[in-house]
Amino acid sequence: MSFGTPNNPYGPGQNPQQGYGYPQQQPGYPQAPQGVPPQQGYGYPQQPGYPGYPQQGGYGMQPNYANWGQRVLSKLIDGALYMVVYLPIAIIGEKAGVPILGLISFVAMIGVIIWQVIQEGKTGQTVGKKVVGTRTLKEDTGQPLGGGMAFVRQLAHFLDGLPCYLGYLWPAWDAKRQTFSDKVCGSIVIRSQ
Structure with a gap:
């Protein structure tokens, strides 16, 4: 005597398309194709390994924070980029006696700064951070901050300069390597490589 589906020669709970021992497909519930990982529902916590944190063994692990030297180097590279955009046009304008070129170079530099803030918001990296390998x-x-919060973070850097620029030095000994503006905005700088 057989129980289950009368026309199933593989026995109850057996399906030849899914292999031995797998339950049959339930009517009304679509099954994921083979090789596709299941997706988590809305109630699950987001895993820190995607896309921002490097994978480090599981949920709740500390990310690899960028050290003070990496942060300073990325700022210096970004500052050099601003000067490369600004100085040549401004110097040419001054030597040629065309003051409007100084204004044009200033506007170009502001444009590069805005572009950098947008990139930091979208990807977590400015040009300097990309070169150094941080985000x-x-x-x-x-996750990346988003354009608005990246702009707020840049404005909040005034906090780093208030007590004798102590906030800029704070990542040297802070456990999470945060400046005062990072603490206020809830941001961290990690190594991406």
């Missing part, structure tokens, strides 16, 4: 992310999610 700025939200501390709680591991």
Whole structure:
């Protein structure tokens, strides 16, 4: 005597398309194709390994924070980029006696700064951070900040300069390598390589 589906020669709970021992496909519930990982539902916590944090063994692990030297080097590279955009046009304008070129070079530099803030918001990296191998992310999610919060973070850097520029030195001994503006904005700078 057989129980289950009368026309199933493989026995109850057997399906030749899915292999031995797998339950049959339930009607009304689509099954994921073979080789496709299952997706998590809305109630699951986001894993910090995608896309911001490098994978380090599981959920709740500390990211690899960028050290103070890496942060300073990325700022110096970004500053050099601004000067490369600004100085040549401004010097040519001054030597040629065309003051409008100084204004044009200033506007170009502001444009590069805005572009850098947008890039940091979208990808977590400015040109300097990309060269050094660091990125700025939200501390709680591991995702890039977004354009608005990246702009707020840049404005909040005034906090780093208030007590004798102590906030800029703070990452040298802070456990999460954060400046005061990072603490206020909930951001961290990690090594991406």
